[in-house]
Amino acid sequence: MASVKVAVRVRPFNQRELDMGAKAVIRMDGKKTRIVNLSKTAGDVGFKDFTFDHSYWSFEPSDPDFATQEQVFEELGTEVVASAFEGYNACLFAYGQTGSGKTFTMTGPPDDPGLIPRICEAMFGKMQEEQEDKNYRVDVSYLEIYNEKVRDLLASSNPSGGLRVREHPRQGPYVSDLSHHLVTCYDHVAQLMERGNRARCTAATNMNDTSSRSHAIFTLTFRQAGLGAEGLPCETTSKVHLVDLAGSERADATGATGQRLKEGAHINKSLVTLGSVISALAEKRVGSFVPYRDAVLTWLLKDSLGGNSKTIMVAAISPADCNYSETLSTLRYANRAKNIVNQPTVNEDPNVRLIRELREEIYKLRGLLGEETQPKVLAELQQKEAKEKSLTAEWAEKWRETQAILREQQALGLRKAGRGVVLDSDRPHLVAIDQDDRLSTGVTLYHLNRNGDTVIGAAEGSDIVLPGLEPHHCIVTLKDGIAVLTPKNGYCSVDGLATETSSRISQGSLIGLGRAHVLRYNDPAEAAQLRKEGRVMSRSSLFGGSTSDLNLNVEERELETERRRLAREYEERKRQLDEERRRLEERQREAEEQLRLREEKLEEQRRRIENKKxxxxxxxxxxxxxxxxxxxxxxxxRALLKDLMDQMDEVCH
Ligand SMILES: Nc1ncnc2c1ncn2[C@@H]1O[C@H](COP(=O)(O)OP(=O)(O)OP(=O)(O)O)[C@@H](O)[C@H]1O
Incomplete structure (x- = not known):
């Protein structure tokens, strides 16, 4: 059992508050936070006191008690890191009105990073320290809940109706089709974070020009494995949710209208439900209904609120008197959250648990074996030992495969080239160039299956799923270093020319699929060979276009296109002829074989006839x-008879 930890942080006055000549209404002393009511009525004490796990005074940097980002991380962030390494789920969420400092605390500016980057960096630092004894696998997802719709902040496109939330009987609620990104170092996480932050829906309101109107959930799925005492496998999985909620203020106070007001209504729906969930849990009424499923936010954070997680809430507040009622409401909200009790448990891998239990039983059975071996016990022992052995081998194999995938991931090098960042791979791949979606950012790289087919289409289960294509659009086959594109049911082009038959593609080929997708084929081995041969590729492309390409005049470009068309036609014709020749040779071989068999049969018949003859x-x-x-x-x-007759004649005469 663990109560939700609650911290409150007050920020400095913002420009608007300074311009208004705002007065500070917040005081802090140790864990205590006091809010002063400057317009108190008679009989009113004029202040309200609250006690939290932490009260962070970030009002005036020159103040000796000023709470820095570093301090907040040391006291809250390190706990999240420790929970993850101990195998617990963890959740840290920031609550407060627009402009109160949630994003500053959670993300922070690049020169003074907040909790999310510090937590991620600390986790990778710790993994680095302990990597000799353990294996790790971390993946990241980043989503936004906007108007009760879930959007993947790390995907190049999202369905218009948003992603669907579902519930797994054992693993709980999850977002179907949300992208998960395997990460191997902090830089990689930082890039994903930046990409997600850029994609986050922001809009100006009267209160804060960069106010974000959506709830954002950044999730790290952290898996660690190693061998414990006596070579016993250990494996835990922790989910770390880092949540930046949208502003909790009333819609009218922000001056929001139209679309903004609609957003406010949805945001409030999520926050109102969050409030109801917190109240229901805080009141601890046995069997009372907790309305998790009333809003997407609470449904997804079900485990973090009253469930299997170590949870921390940071309530961000403004110091200004003009925000008195919003700040008081935030403090009350935070005060209620203190009463939520969670039940965090170490998330041990079920197979590893089984192995551990089997070992315990094996030890017990070995203890039962006396001088006289009982056959029943011995048989049971042998059966358990065999099962334990095979499960341990399976587990070790799974982690060997995981490590291979991670090594492969690391082979995807990201390097800086001047102001640019080059994404490189040592395997043949396709790079997506999103033509249609002007707002899409980032580059997607798809590895091709080695020595085999890579199916591209809109159908789920295709190796590369691209929306807007035919279900089974085409196949790229890699065999002995040669790549061939085979259209199946959809429009395909290679270097601008439509193709309906199998076409060989080579380093730099631009593949058009359907109306919206253009992919560039890269084969690092072929490119290296061409470089060695001193051949310069002159294909103009978004990614590979060289300066000489850009200088080509129209005529040269047309000639180049014509040359390429002829070369392709020649290649195609040659391929067809080769195929025809192969077919004829095959047929001739078949005919010869038939003839030989016939001859053998005839010879056999002849031999049989000869023998018979x-x-x-x-x-x-x-x-x-x-x-x-x-x-x-x-x-x-006859002679004897004649003699006899002669003799008889002689006797008669
Ligand atoms: N602790 C702090 N120290 C210094 N500046 C801060 C602090 N907290 C917030 N600020 C500043 O206050 C402004 C508003 O903060 P922030 O954007 O974090 O608010 P928010 O609560 O995330 O707002 P929204 O709901 O719109 O996302 C920013 O300019 C930020 O730099």
Whole structure:
């Protein structure tokens, strides 16, 4: 059991408050925060006191008690880091009216970073320190809830109706189709954070020109694995939610109208529900209904509020008298949140838990084996040992694969080139150039499957899913270093020319898919070979266009296009002829084989007939010789008879 930790932070006066000649109504002393009512009525004590886990005085930098970003991190951020490394889920969220300092506390300016960057940096620092004994896998997602719709801040496009929130029976609520980005170092996280912050929906209001009107949830999924005592596998997964809520002020106080007012209504719906959830949990009424599902925000943060998480709330407040009622409302909100009790548990991997339990049982069974081995116990022991062994091997294999993926990820080098940043990979890949979405930022790189097919289409389950394409649009096949694009059901072009048959693509080829997508094919090995051969690629492209390309005049470009078309036609014709030749050779081989088989059969028949003939002949010869013997015998008998007759004649005469 752990209560939600609550901290309050007061910011300096802003320009507007200074211009108005605002007076400070907040005092802090240790953990105490006092709000003073300057327009108190008779009988009113004129102030209200609250006690929190921390009260941060960030009003006047020259003040010796001034709470810096560093101090806030040391007291709140390090706890989040520790929770994650201990295997707990953690959540840190900032609440307060627009312009009260939520974003400053959570993100902060680049020269004075806030909690999110400091927490991420500290986590990677700790991973670096402990990497010899452990394996880590971290992924990041960043979403925004705007008008009760969920938007992926790290995706190049989002469905117009927003992403759907679903609930997994064991893992709880989650956002379907939200992108998760594997990260291997802090710089990578920082880039994703920056990308997400740029995508975050901001709009000007009368209160704060850069006021953000959406709730943002930055989530780190942190998985760690290692071997404990006696080589026992350990693995935990922690989800760390870092949440910057939208302003909690009333719509009329911001001067919002139209779209802004609509946003306010939704924002309030989320915040009102957050308030109801906090109240229900704080009152601790047994069996009382907690309306998590009334708003997307509370549904997604279900575990963080009253569930399996160590949670910290930072309430950001303005020091100015003009914001008295909003500040008082924030302090009351924060005061109620103190009473929420969560049940954080270490999120141990289920297989690892099973291995641990099996080991315990094995030890027990070994203890039962006495001098006389009982066959039943022995059989059970052997069965458990075999299961434990196979589960441990499976687990070790899973982590070997994870490490391989991470190494692969690291092979995706990001390097600085002057003012530019080059995203490089040592594997053949496609780089997406988003033509249609003018607001899209960032570059997407898709690795191609080694020695096999990469299916591109709109259908879920395709290797590269691109909206607006046919479900199974085309296939890129990589075989022995050669890449071939095969259109399936959709329009494809290579270097501006439509293609309906398989076409070879090479380093720098621009592939058009459907009406909206252009991808550049990069093969680092081919590019290196071409560089070695001193050949200069003259394809003009968004990414690969060289200065000489830009200087090509129209005629040269047309000639170059024509040359490329002819070269491609020649390649295609040659490929067709080669294929035809291969087919003919194959047919001839088949015919020869048939002939050979026929001949063999005939020879066999001939041999059989010959044998039969010989047998017949032998029979005839045998019969002839028998006949001859018979004839001889007949002759002999005939002679004997004649002799006998002659002798009888002589006797008669
Ligand atoms: N602790 C602080 N020290 C110095 N400046 C601060 C502090 N907190 C806030 N500010 C300044 O106050 C202004 C408003 O802060 P911030 O943008 O963080 O407010 P917010 O609550 O996030 O507003 P929104 O709801 O619009 O996102 C910013 O110019 C910021 O630099």
């Amino acid at each position: 010989e047998e017949e002949l032998e029979k005839v010869v045998e019969e002839q010789s028998q006949l001859r013997i018979l004839q001889d015998e007949t002759e002999r008998r």
